[in-house]
Amino acid sequence: MKLSVVIRAKNQAPALEFLLRNLTQRYAADVDEIVVIDNLSTDASKQITLKYGARFETIEKFSYGGSANFAAAQATHPIVVIFSAHSYPVSHDFFSLIKQRFATNPNLAGLRCLHNSNDYRQYINGISASEDPNRSGLIFSGSAFAKAVWQKHPFREDVATFEDKEWSKRVLEAGYDIELVPAIFNYQIKRTRKQELFRFKNDLVGNYQLWHQEVSIWSASKGWIASSSRTILRMFADLWQALQRLLIVIKFYIKKPNKF
Numbered sequence: 001m002k003l004s005v006v007i008r009a010k011n012q013a014p015a016l017e018f019l020l021r022n023l024t025q026r027y028a029a030d031v032d033e034i035v036v037i038d039n040l041s042t043d044a045s046k047q048i049t050l051k052y053g054a055r056f057e058t059i060e061k062f063s064y065g066g067s068a069n070f071a072a073a074q075a076t077h078p079i080v081v082i083f084s085a086h087s088y089p090v091s092h093d094f095f096s097l098i099k100q101r102f103a104t105n106p107n108l109a110g111l112r113c114l115h116n117s118n119d120y121r122q123y124i125n126g127i128s129a130s131e132d133p134n135r136s137g138l139i140f141s142g143s144a145f146a147k148a149v150w151q152k153h154p155f156r157e158d159v160a161t162f163e164d165k166e167w168s169k170r171v172l173e174a175g176y177d178i179e180l181v182p183a184i185f186n187y188q189i190k191r192t193r194k195q196e197l198f199r200f201k202n203d204l205v206g207n208y209q210l211w212h213q214e215v216s217i218w219s220a221s222k223g224w225i226a227s228s229s230r231t232i233l234r235m236f237a238d239l240w241q242a243l244q245r246l247l248i249v250i251k252f253y254i255k256k257p258n259k260f
Contacts, residue, residue, distance in 0.1 A: 001099050001143075003078075003081060003095060004147075005035070007034070007082075008140075010040070010045075010092045012086060015085045015188075016085040023052075024052050035057060036054055039067070040060060056110045057070075068140060068163050072145075074153075079102050079144055080146075082145075083141055084141040089183070090186060094184065098144045105177060109176035110138045110146065110167075110168065111138075111183075113142040113181055114184050115186060126245070128178075129177075136178070137164065141187055159209075
């Protein structure tokens with residue numbers, strides 16, 4: 001079974017180059033196609049993509065579900081593995097494990113690979129996506145899905161975020177399987193405060209749409225008070241630790257040990 005890797009990216013040239021170098025150096029025998037889905041980057045993303053022999057496609061109006069549909073449409077092979085530019089596969093058998101699972105289970109809609117302690121615990125404890133579609137369902141960086149299933153069940157474009165989890169719930173209800181697979185990848189990103197707020201806003205909407213999590217001004221206010229208290233306590237703790245370090249240095253300076 002052939003496999004396409006699609007990468008969603010915007011102005012992440014250094015991370016994108018590392019991912020592409022990783023894919024082409026370590027996994028050339030397992031990856032049959034690489035497509036970068038770019039959201040109007042102004043850096044060197046296109047040049048880097050072409051440098052590594054990947055295909056560069058542009059999406060102008062970004063949404064999570066829309067970009068996932070665009071990525072799936074651009075892939076030409078039966079298995080689609082989706083990454084963000086700031087993630088990359090680690091285990092040597094990452095793609096071969098994915099291909100094996102799809103080859104042995106014709107009812108398989110998707111695979112969630114492992115990148116943190118939650119994923120590993122879910123896998124070892126055998127908690128399936130049907131039991132916990134949130135924490136064992138797909139996450140759209142380091143997941144694989146069957147293009148044939150996507151053609152029948154495309155991703156919703158009217159969800160604020162969690163397009164991967166919404167799809168997971170829907171295809172599970174349609175009778176397909178989603179599994180965890182011990183293929184290891186790394187997810188590494190440092191968001192700005194503006195990006196963190198953007199993510200928080202979308203997660204708030206997404207959690208209400210998908211998991212029906214109610215919100216209230218009172219709970220939000222309590223969260224603000226708790227966060228403020230933790231910030232103040234951390235500030236004093238950091239100042240106290242800095243003072244302790246200073247005292248250690250002074251003591252060391254006054255009475256230095258013998259050199260060897």
